[in-house]
Amino acid sequence: MNAPTGEELDALRAKAQQDHRDLRSRIGRLSDDAIDLILRDARSHYAWTDKPIPDGLLEELYEITINGPTSMNTLPARFVFVKTPEGKERLAKSLKPQNVGKMMGAPVTAIIAHDMNFWHELPFLFPHDDRRHLFDGNPAYCEDTAYRNGTLQGAYFMIAARALGLDVGAMSGFSNAIVDEEFFAGTSLKSNFLCNIGYADETALFQKLPRFPFEKVCSFA
Template identity: 70%
Template sequence: MNALTGEALEAARAEAQRGFRALKARMPELEPDAVDLILGDARSHYAWKDAPVPRSMLEAIYDIAAQGPTSMNTCPARFVFVTSAAGKERLAKALKPANLPKMMGAPVTAIIAHDLEFWTHLPKLFPHEDRRPMFEGKQAHIEATAFRNGTLQGAYFMIAARALGLDVGAMSGFDNAVVDAEFFAGSPLKSNFLCNLGYADESALFQKLPRFAFDEVCSFA
């Protein structure tokens, strides 16, 4: 671990604070259309145009998503981008029949997974102090932390993809055990959910489904 200390730490904190204040001064909030693009009017898609998604865009999406917060900066999410015919055939073994055409037609299907050995990387990701003893030998805590924060990172990834102009369609209709055996055998990685990415064929859309109103699901304490 090589955490900053003393004057170097104070300088780094001051620079971070200046940068945040400058950002909020430039853009205190997103324009309504930007909010609609990533959440408000965004849709889940399951039909795709025949348009490739280059590696450079996947890298850009990851770079944005990686900045999202996780507890103690654990960053447990791992991403496998299934793009080849051979990769799709392997993934197809795990899917329910109704989801097969959705995945096979997508230029990219991301397997959103999490690493159960994330905590071994904490000296790099959280260098302020050694937090590995909080996890070592505590399997239930490891699994809960990896799943929770990996899911968060998967959501950041979807929002980042939409922000950069891609469309997404998350899927959970598959057998996680089959995916883990096919893609992660002998590793500490576990699959969470799948996410198709590409440029959507909007002609397959139907109306947006209802959502709960604020007062139906929100309260104050």
């Protein structure tokens, strides 16, 4: 634990507050085009062009994703970018037959996982207050925290990918047990879901499925 204190802490807080004021004065909201790109008109994709994704773009994708908020800054998500033919063959063992082609055709498939031992990193991630005692010997709380926050990070990952001009197609039609055995045996990592990323072949798209209106699923209290 090496958290700043005193005048150093005051200066860091003041800078963080001013940085946020500057950001909001510079950008009041995203443009409608930007919102369309990341969510409103975005689509899940199942077919892909052969345009590759440079490793540098994957690194940029991670740098954006990691800034999304998580409980106590736990950051439990771990990402495996499966891109080699050997890696794809290993991953294919876990997939339902109808999903194999979707995965094999994508330039990269990310395994979105979470580390059950995430809390060991809290002295670095949350240095101002030692919260490790909340997780030590409490596997149910570890699982709940890792799964919830790792899933959040997976959603940030998808939005960040779209913001960078990539297309995504998340998949849950696979065996987590096989993925964990193939990629995470002997570790504290568990898979959550898969996400194909690349540049889509739009000819595989069908019409967008319905969404609920506000009044059906929202309420005020």
